[in-house]
Amino acid sequence: MKIVRLDPVTSSQIAAGEVVERPASVVKELVENALDANAHRILVEFEGSGLELIKVIDDGEGMSREDAQMAVERFATSKLSSIEDLDDLSTLGFRGEALPSIASCSRLTLETREASASYGTEVIVEGGQILSVKDKGLPVGTTVTVRDLFFNTPARLKFVKSRGRERQAIIDTVESLALAWPNRYFEVRSGGKTVMRTSGQGLRNVIADLFGPETASSMVPVSFASGGQEPVRVTGMVGLPGLYRRSRDRQVFSVNARVVRNSLLAWALDDAYRGLIPPNSYPVAFLSVDTEKRFVDVNVHPTKAEVRFRNDSEVRHAVSAAVSAALSAAGFQVLKREATGPLDVPKSIYQATVTGQKFGSSRSIAGDRPLVGDRPLAGDRPVRRDMPLIDYFPREPVHNLGLESGEGSGWEYLGSLQDTYLIAKTPNSVVLVDKHALMESLAYRELLARRSGSQELLMAETVRLAPKEAAAYEEYEASLAESGYDSRLIGESTLLVTKVPLIMGEPVEPSSIRNVLSALAEGAGNTAPAERLMETARIALAACHASVRAREPLSAREAQALLESLYREPAAATCPHGRPTVKEIPITEIDDFFGRTSHKGAGRI
Amino acid sequence: MKSETPMMAQYRELKSKNPDALLFFRLGDFYEMFYEDAEIGSRELGIALTGRDAGGKERAPMCGVPYHSVDDYIRILVEKGYRVAICEQLEDPSLAKGLVKRGITRVITPGTYWEGTAAQDTCYIASVYASGRDALGLAVCDLSTGDVMIAGVSPDDDFRGAGRSGSYGRLIEELSRFLPKECVLPDSPDHALVRQAITKALPGIFITGHPKDAFCLPSPGTSPDGEKKAPAEALTALQGLLDYMKTTQMVDLRHLKEPSLYLQEGFLEIDRSTRRNLELLQRLQGDTYGSLYWVLNQTRTAMGARLLRQWIERPLRDASRVLERLSAVDEFYEDAAKRLTARDILGNIKDLERLVTRLTYKSCNARDLTNLASSLEAVSRLRELLRTCSSELLRKNASAMDDIPEAVSAIRNTLVTEPPLSLTEGGLIREGFSPEIDELRQLASGGKQWVLDFEARERERTGIKSLRVGFNRVFGFYIEVTRSNLHMVPADYVRKQTLASAERFVTPELREKETAILGAEEKLRKEEYRVFCELRDSISAHIRRIQKTAKAVAEVDVLVSFAETAHSQGYVRPQVSDSGSIKIKGGRHPVLEKVLPQGTFVPNDLVLDSSQRIMVITGPNMGGKSTYCRQAALIVIMAQMGCYVPCKEAAIRCVDKVFARVGAYDDLVLGQSTFMVEMAEVSRILKGATKDSLVILDEIGRGTSTFDGLSVAWAVLEHLADEKTCGAMALVATHYRELTLLSDLKPGIVNHHMAVKKAGNDIVFLRKLEKGVAEGSFGIDVAAMAGLPPAVVSRAREILVGLESEVRSRSRWKTGILGQIASRYVGIAPDVVPGQEPLFTMGQEEAPPEDPFLKEIVKEITDLELDSLTPREALNVLYDLKNKIRSRKET
The missing domain is CATH 3.40.50.300 (P-loop containing nucleotide triphosphate hydrolases)
Structure with a gap:
């Protein structure tokens, strides 16, 4: 493809601000260039925050010697000859600004070779000045190496965030592109290690590569074309309702193969999931929208990250319909107001057809992002297959529940579910409580506030310790005593316990001292401060208490008492591990689901 | 002179059984060496040489190593080629009457010390038997995995390389394929030549002699009989090897697999130098990094890594078998979820082959068994996954995988979930498994009631209300009395320990009870150990099943590894056939493209x-x-x-x-x-x-x-x-x-x-x-780039010009190859075919012909005086000349 210089008129008409804001934008531009060159394997290497080094290596079409030189000159592009061509755009990088912009503020090396040539060219540029152009033996494709970004424009360094944030931004950028181009191979390396890799074998496999096999199997394919002379095509994959998240962090939209942000598409997606997921939650979705190029205005933003549609209502409708169709094929139905035919009885809310998804999501290649909620649960807590699959946990406590002044909570215990969950109703919602988790949470709070006491045992009990625990005993005697135990050794590994702590008014099992010892031995390390030891001990104690108590069925009275405790102590809605202990479903949501108009003013929480 | 002490006599007797091995004599917490052994040990291991009274005039030289770190020392000695005989105390020294019974439990030799090799490496020991007919038998065994291979090296293989004679060349080739650490030969003069040949060609191998009569044909019924009849020499060599191993290991080697007849057919032959030159398994300098194995190894189990090395050494020969493997790799290549899940599961499977070896040697501990259980559980999941595959090979492997549920449940029921490493400290057996153990535990901890009663009693007796009974590892049970109460302490209290604010005492009653309770502890530990051994032995019955499973898992691991590497390195599926041509588009060097910066190859x-x-x-x-x-x-x-x-x-x-x-x-x-x-x-x-x-x-x-x-x-x-x-x-x-x-x-x-x-x-x-x-x-250009001084470079160019022009000036009449070569080199007319001599080159540049005959003819013509010749005479001269030329041509 020949590169020609744009005439000044054209170039000024489309000139727009800076394209190069930060390392991630450099990566985006270079990778998009590679995609335009039909590359099938794209490797991104970077060091530090990307400022020191970014390298993008592709196996695409490459450039001739002349083209390589012109490519680093401002306002030259192979992709556009005049403003009329804008309408007919089929490539991603048309402004010809990216490479020269990058070259002008870095030390850039461009190595490229065309398939028809037997050798390639190396162009070295520093701060916009071409230093050398040489012949070089190279494989077909292009490698762009960017060093010392912003070395000559220190002002721009101010906008570069911390190393960790930039690094994450780079990975996110490539991830989005990988999802938008699922038939290309992408790999990101840093510090000699591979931090992200997708195999390029279709969207499902790419999702498996990025988010794990379980997530991939909770997604359903989308394939839809609207009617009419110029159809809008929507393809991709969307997650089953159980995969909802707290933000749009797992949504990627691309329009005519360009990754974009567009509120219209986001809302259309939300429409399709209304009622299937809780409010303030967002589904997982990777969608591609293809429509006539002339309906899409790409010149909205310098980084081309935003677009405007000229046929917005068609697009919105198409996306909604596409996603709805996909979901209903999987058994979920958003009931429309106008019933058009016999209704399929929907499966129960939140039911998913996935086998054994673990709490939290797994990543096949570790990034810097911490996994949410991957610490082990207290006690045995197997995941039930037919229960809600929660992928993300609310960080702030659940809203205050049905606050009435003074007296009791005004809640009513209705019954228990599978002996694990309590169901209660409040004046305007239904509440589900995880019995075990709540008990643990309350116990922990009590210990924290030092509200509990201890109790002498009527009959001193012996507890046999495992070797590890016995070894730990001598070290942590003090912490044990502070926790409310009184004990001493009467054998190499036999402990005599004479006093145990009280939790919620009940003495813990003497054998719980083993769990506490175990937790201390494991969690403490060599030099843990005393408070942390205490914390560890408390959590272990709380867990023990809960394990034992939760095994027994509660009487209605006990259950109600538990609810009252929760009411009095709203912070207990989150257990010490960060997991929720209670789930509230407002009546308005239930109304929506069934298609009834909400009861306005009924004290929406 | 005092007579020798009984212990030294015992030592001498045991030493005489294995005179050429260093005797590690167990004495308390140490393994001791005496006399010459001590001197060797001290020198090789760098430990101090001391002495011990042996009853003679002088002290016997002695040096020792602690028993808990003996492995490190053994490894050093074995690597230097020493043999080490381990002599243990066969009874509890505290119970022995007189001299403690001792016996040799194992002779460690370079080829049998599998514990000293890393998991991905092999530890081969070989044996060779030469029958009188000049036919050779070879047997090779890897004790770490139980693999056994035998082969016959027939005298037909004519293989004369430098310095090798007869059929030994082929034998050396085979031996170098395995590179065993030790080779066992019959101890007889007719094997002297073989011994020499091996020592010369492969100096790193330790050669051991073994009595010739151990090398015999196995009696029918005891030898394994494959479909192909194994040559007699090979079976004989195997017998000798088995006998040698039996003698040295002193353990029933149940984990040895059926011997497989090692043949080259069916595999792509790659000889030793080729393997080395292509750096298949290691680079020329010796490390694995930078070898083909290094690039391809994405296995998750040690067994898979070993199998990969074998596949690299012996690729397949038939396209159909290659296609079988390729279609298995395809399945993992196409489906990322399957591949990721498989790798996940494989990561949970431990080295089953080595585990089996430890079972055989009775050196496995409780962790090994729980690892076995969790590995088998993972195998079960893997099998489930494989059942969803369509490849024949994968399905075959799936059915070969046996997750031995009986073993898993036996282990899970008997042992606690995370047993300690030690087998003798207790804490192994799950509660509820054995009533005796539970009872003993009760007993050991049940001092409780007694302690409380005793405490209460003493409090009453002495009137000290704050009296406590406690336990401490160092002092045992004690009665603790605070300072303020010391005056009330009765006479039978014996002071044991003084603290800042209290004193601790014991009484005879307390002592007695302590013995009983601790005695129960002792019994408990012994019983746990016994139960463990029972479990271990029962698991040993499944050795074959475990081995079969291990092989299947290893194969799947390698296939998944191929798919994984194909992704990360960008490989494609080759088309493979038995005939035709080799066509490669855009070929790359698998190691270099990975080692060099991306985008440069x-x-x-x-x-x-x-x-x-x-x-x-x-x-x-x-x-x-x-x-x-x-x-x-x-x-x-x-x-x-x-x-x-x-x-x-x-x-x-x-x-x-x-x-x-x-x-x-x-x-x-x-x-x-x-x-x-x-x-x-x-x-x-x-x-x-x-x-x-x-x-x-x-x-x-x-x-x-x-x-x-x-x-x-x-x-x-x-x-x-x-x-x-x-x-x-x-x-x-x-x-x-x-x-x-x-x-x-x-x-x-x-x-x-x-x-x-x-x-x-x-x-x-x-x-x-x-x-x-x-x-x-471009040699000179390369030299210039390399930094040869400019003066030297320009001189070289001068010389080159000189050489080239010299060649140029040598005439084209030069016949034969060299002329062609020379003229070809400097680009002069290339169209002269060797073997045909140019006779004439008149009319071209350069010098006159040097051929004497031609000179003569030319002279004759030049000398003619045409004016004095009649036409008839002129014709005659022409006639003559023509004759001369014709007859010259004919000679």
Whole structure:
């Protein structure tokens, strides 16, 4: 493809601000260039925050010697000859600004070779000045190496965030592109290690590569074309309702193969999931929208990250319909107001057809992002297959529940579910409580506030310790005593316990001292401060208490008492591990689901 | 003189049983060596030499190592080639009456010390038996995995390499394939020659003699009988080896698998030098990094890693079997979820083969067994996953996987979830499993009631209300009384320990009870150990099943690893067939492309078919010739392994052998010159290569004078190219541009070169293969780039010009090859065919003919006085001249 210089008129008409804001934008531009060159394997290497080094290596079409030189000159592009061509755009990088912009503020090396040539060219540029152009033996494709970004424009360094944030931004950028181009191979390396890799074998496999096999199997394919002379095509994959998240962090939209942000598409997606997921939650979705190029205005933003549609209502409708169709094929139905035919009885809310998804999501290649909620649960807590699959946990406590002044909570215990969950109703919602988790949470709070006491045992009990625990005993005697135990050794590994702590008014099992010892031995390390030891001990104690108590069925009275405790102590809605202990479903949501108009003013929480 | 102490007598007796091994004599917490052994031990291990009273006049020299770190010391000694006999105390010393009974429990030899090798490595021990008929039998065993292989080396294999005679050459080749650490030979004079041959060729192997009568044919019924009848010598060698191992290991080696008859058929043959030259398993310097194995190894289990090495050493021969593997790899390549899940599960499977070995040696601990249980549970999940696959090979492996539920439940029911490492400290057995153990536990901890009662009693008796009874590891049970109450302490309290604010006492009653309770503890530990041993022995019954499963898991692991590497390195699936040609598009060197920075390796195509069977490649060093040749071989090997290959497209026809002669590494240590070694290798190649083989020759003919080297290279190439004598496919990289003439003379030989471009004073290596002969060899340019001083460089250029012009000035009348070569070299008219001598070159430039006859004729003509000749005489002169010429032609 020949590169020609744009005439000044054209170039000024489309000139727009800076394209190069930060390392991630450099990566985006270079990778998009590679995609335009039909590359099938794209490797991104970077060091530090990307400022020191970014390298993008592709196996695409490459450039001739002349083209390589012109490519680093401002306002030259192979992709556009005049403003009329804008309408007919089929490539991603048309402004010809990216490479020269990058070259002008870095030390850039461009190595490229065309398939028809037997050798390639190396162009070295520093701060916009071409230093050398040489012949070089190279494989077909292009490698762009960017060093010392912003070395000559220190002002721009101010906008570069911390190393960790930039690094994450780079990975996110490539991830989005990988999802938008699922038939290309992408790999990101840093510090000699591979931090992200997708195999390029279709969207499902790419999702498996990025988010794990379980997530991939909770997604359903989308394939839809609207009617009419110029159809809008929507393809991709969307997650089953159980995969909802707290933000749009797992949504990627691309329009005519360009990754974009567009509120219209986001809302259309939300429409399709209304009622299937809780409010303030967002589904997982990777969608591609293809429509006539002339309906899409790409010149909205310098980084081309935003677009405007000229046929917005068609697009919105198409996306909604596409996603709805996909979901209903999987058994979920958003009931429309106008019933058009016999209704399929929907499966129960939140039911998913996935086998054994673990709490939290797994990543096949570790990034810097911490996994949410991957610490082990207290006690045995197997995941039930037919229960809600929660992928993300609310960080702030659940809203205050049905606050009435003074007296009791005004809640009513209705019954228990599978002996694990309590169901209660409040004046305007239904509440589900995880019995075990709540008990643990309350116990922990009590210990924290030092509200509990201890109790002498009527009959001193012996507890046999495992070797590890016995070894730990001598070290942590003090912490044990502070926790409310009184004990001493009467054998190499036999402990005599004479006093145990009280939790919620009940003495813990003497054998719980083993769990506490175990937790201390494991969690403490060599030099843990005393408070942390205490914390560890408390959590272990709380867990023990809960394990034992939760095994027994509660009487209605006990259950109600538990609810009252929760009411009095709203912070207990989150257990010490960060997991929720209670789930509230407002009546308005239930109304929506069934298609009834909400009861306005009924004290929406 | 005092008589020898009984213990030293015991020592001597035991020592006499294994006089050539260092005796580690267990004495308390140490293993001691005495007399000469002590001196050796002290010197080799760097530990102090002391002495001990042995009853004689002088003290006996002694040195020892602590028992808990004995393995490190054993390893050092074994690596140096020593044998170590371990002598243990056979009874509890506290219970012994008089001298503690002792006995030798194992003789550790270099080939049997499998504990000293890393999990991915093998530890082979071999034995050789030569029957009178000059037929040889070879048996090889790896104690760490239980693999046993036998082979017969027939005298028909005529294999004369330098310094080797008779059929030993083939034996050496086989031995070097395994590189055993030890080789056992019958202790008889008729094996002296074999012993010599092995020592000379493979000096790193320790040779051990074993009584000849152990080498006999096994009685019918006891020997394994495969479908193919194993040669008698091989079975005899095996018997000898088994006997030797029995004698030294003193353990029932139940984990030894059925011997497999080791044959080359069915596999792609790669000899030792080729393996080394291509750096398949390790680089020439010896480390794994940078070898083909290093690139391909993405296995998750140790068994898989070992199997991968085997597959690299012995790729397949038949396209159908290769396709079987490829379709298995396909399934994991296409489906990311399947691949990720499989790798996940495989990561949970431990080294089952070594575990089995530890079971056999009774050296496994509780953790090993729980690891076995969790590995088997993972196997079950893996099998589930494989059942969803459609590949035959994967399904076969799935059905071979046995997750032995009985073993898993036995282990889970008996042992606690996370047992301690030690077997003698208790804490192993799950509660509820054994009533005796539970009872003993109760007893040991049940001091509780008694302690409380005792405490209460003492409080009453003494009136000390704050009296406490406690326990401490160092002092045992005690009665603790605070300072303020000390005056109330009764007489029978014996003070044991003083604290800041209290004193601690004991009483006889307390002591007694302590013994009982601690006694119960002791009994408890012993009982737990016994139960553990029972469990261990019951699991041993499943050894065969575990081994079978291990093999299946290993295979799946390697196949998944192939798929994983294919992704990360960008390989494609090769088309494989039994006949046809080799065509590679955009081929790359699998190791270099990974080691070099991304985006720098230049791919190249390759075609070897009926019209182009031999490629002669010229060009400067550093231009990429060697890389190109080696990558061709590596790609073919990878394809025949069932692996994807590094290129854009590949159609590979299966070859029977791959030979690679690469000039760098030579056995100078063995006292052979470079050229000698090279010729030995080349002759082996010429003998072994067939029309189905692939030969790589990189720079042959170096190491001797130019003309000799060139002549040999020329003749070798002709031989290779000739279908009657060889007809193999070959890549020949050479600095002899003369060899390019061969393309005109022999069909199927095509010249290529690595492209190079001049850019001013520099040359740019394009690393692209192109047809035709290289323009010059750019040697001086390379030297200049390397930094040769400019004065030297310009002088060299002068000399080159001189040489070239000298060649130019030598006339074209020079006949024979050299003339052609010379003129070809400097680009003068190339169209003279050797063997035809030019008679005339009148009318061209240069000098008059030097041929005397012609001179004569010319003189005769010149001397003619035409004025004095009649027409008739003139005709006669012409007649004469013509006759002369004709008769000259006829002579």
